[in-house]
Amino acid sequence: MKWLSKNKILSLALLGYMILGLYNFEMLGLALKTSKYYFIEMLQILPAVFILTSLLQVWVPTTTIMKYFGDGSGVKGYLISFLIGSLSAGPIYAAFPVCKTLLKKGASIRNVVIILSAWAVVKVPMLINEIKFMGVSYMVIRWILTVAAFLVMAILMEKILKMVELPQDQGLKIDYKRCIMCKACVRKYPDVFGVLKDKIVIHEEDNFNEQLMSICPVGAITT
Amino acid sequence: MSTIILILMAVGAALVSLKKDSLKTKKAFGGAKKMMGSMLSDIVGVLLLIGLVLTLISPEIIEKTIGGESGIFAVIISALIGTITLIPAFVAFPLIGSLRDSGAGIMTLTAFLTTLTMVGFVTFPLEAKTFGKKFAIVRNSLSFGFAIGIAVIVGQVMR
Numbered sequence: 001m002k003w004l005s006k007n008k009i010l011s012l013a014l015l016g017y018m019i020l021g022l023y024n025f026e027m028l029g030l031a032l033k034t035s036k037y038y039f040i041e042m043l044q045i046l047p048a049v050f051i052l053t054s055l056l057q058v059w060v061p062t063t064t065i066m067k068y069f070g071d072g073s074g075v076k077g078y079l080i081s082f083l084i085g086s087l088s089a090g091p092i093y094a095a096f097p098v099c100k101t102l103l104k105k106g107a108s109i110r111n112v113v114i115i116l117s118a119w120a121v122v123k124v125p126m127l128i129n130e131i132k133f134m135g136v137s138y139m140v141i142r143w144i145l146t147v148a149a150f151l152v153m154a155i156l157m158e159k160i161l162k163m164v165e166l167p168q169d170q171g172l173k174i175d176y177k178r179c180i181m182c183k184a185c186v187r188k189y190p191d192v193f194g195v196l197k198d199k200i201v202i203h204e205e206d207n208f209n210e211q212l213m214s215i216c217p218v219g220a221i222t223t
Numbered sequence: 224m225s226t227i228i229l230i231l232m233a234v235g236a237a238l239v240s241l242k243k244d245s246l247k248t249k250k251a252f253g254g255a256k257k258m259m260g261s262m263l264s265d266i267v268g269v270l271l272l273i274g275l276v277l278t279l280i281s282p283e284i285i286e287k288t289i290g291g292e293s294g295i296f297a298v299i300i301s302a303l304i305g306t307i308t309l310i311p312a313f314v315a316f317p318l319i320g321s322l323r324d325s326g327a328g329i330m331t332l333t334a335f336l337t338t339l340t341m342v343g344f345v346t347f348p349l350e351a352k353t354f355g356k357k358f359a360i361v362r363n364s365l366s367f368g369f370a371i372g373i374a375v376i377v378g379q380v381m382r
Binding site: 006007008009010011013014016017020027030031032033034035036037038039041042044045046047048049050051052053054055057058059089090092093096097099100101109112113116117118121123125126128129130131132133134137138141142145146149150152153156158160161 | 225226228229230232233234236237240247248250251252254255256258259263265266267268269270271272273274275277278279281310311312313314316317318319321323329333336337340341343346349350353354357358361362363364369372373376377380381
């Protein structure tokens with residue numbers, strides 16, 4: 001069951017093949033033959049796509065570009081937002097925490113929308129993949145239109161929303177009545193917890209997860 | 224041709240990286256392997272589905288339902304399908320490439336492709352939790368609208 005939910009698409013495909021095989025064996029062969037063609041095509045490019053993406057991530061980590069973000073104003077802000085989006089790896093939801101951090105640092109809605117859209121659409125290995133299957137002119141036209149669309153969208157969104165009302169952070173708190181200063185939290189997550197004047201303090205509140213809470217042996221880390 | 228460029232780019236980048244810092248390069252390769260491992264099942268699944276769809280559904284039906292002459296209704300349906308699907312974007316390209324070769328219209332395929340990457344139904348709760356409901360609703364609906372617009376223009380230009 002776990003395997004099924006983890007591999008939904010693959011399971012669906014295998015089920016389809018099983019049914020097809022029972023119904024018409026000849027067509028099963030035909031379907032496999034068609035798939036084989038695309039397998040070979042993808043095998044040629046996949047390792048290159050993954051290696052390029054991963055190299056980018058190692059040499060130009062998202063956090064490094066974020067440092068240059070500054071107050072994110074003007075053309076430079078647009079450009080850096082665009083770079084953050086297009087040089088980072090991962091699906092669009094991987095961009096959410098990055099954008100949240102930037103919002104807390106005072107980034108505008110405009111830049112956040114640019115990051116999210118660029119993250120979703122503008123990726124170098126992806127563009128080459130698009131050329132391969134759809135042709136250069138298709139890629140160029142779609143690319144120009146998409147970039148234009150998300151610039152307009154960024155401005156529109158800022159007009160509509162004025163500012164992002166970030167949902168109330170379920171920020172972590174330390175219950176000092178319970179805390180016994182064992183410093184287990186500081187040892188395990190030195191980025192998040194620290195010691196200030198004989199008291200545990202929280203430096204960074206980006207993570208509102210259970211993991212951080214469960215590290216405390218006396219349960220003094222609460223929301 | 225584009226395959227060769229891509230492979231050359233990857234090999235070149237890997238060599239430069241290796242010369243500059245072998246440890247970092249090793250890390251990158253590890254990351255690439257991990258990424259591939261986590262996505263392999265989806266990739267294989269989609270590629271198998273392509274074969275299945277192209278075998279079961281004849282080009283005539285594809286052309287009739289989502290072909291160039293299928294109209295704005297088909298475009299909106301495709302955009303909706305793109306909204307609720309969550310597959311890695313780069314397997315979407317062989318998918319839409321294969322559908323185009325079987326007679327699907329550029330407009331419908333572009334609508335699917337663009338909402339697939341820009342609008343997220345499955346990720347909506349996460350987005351609302353991160354940025355607030357209003358932000359998520361406005362961003363996703365605007366993206367959906369623009370995706371239709373992009374699809375219509377690309378469809379006109381590429382005809």
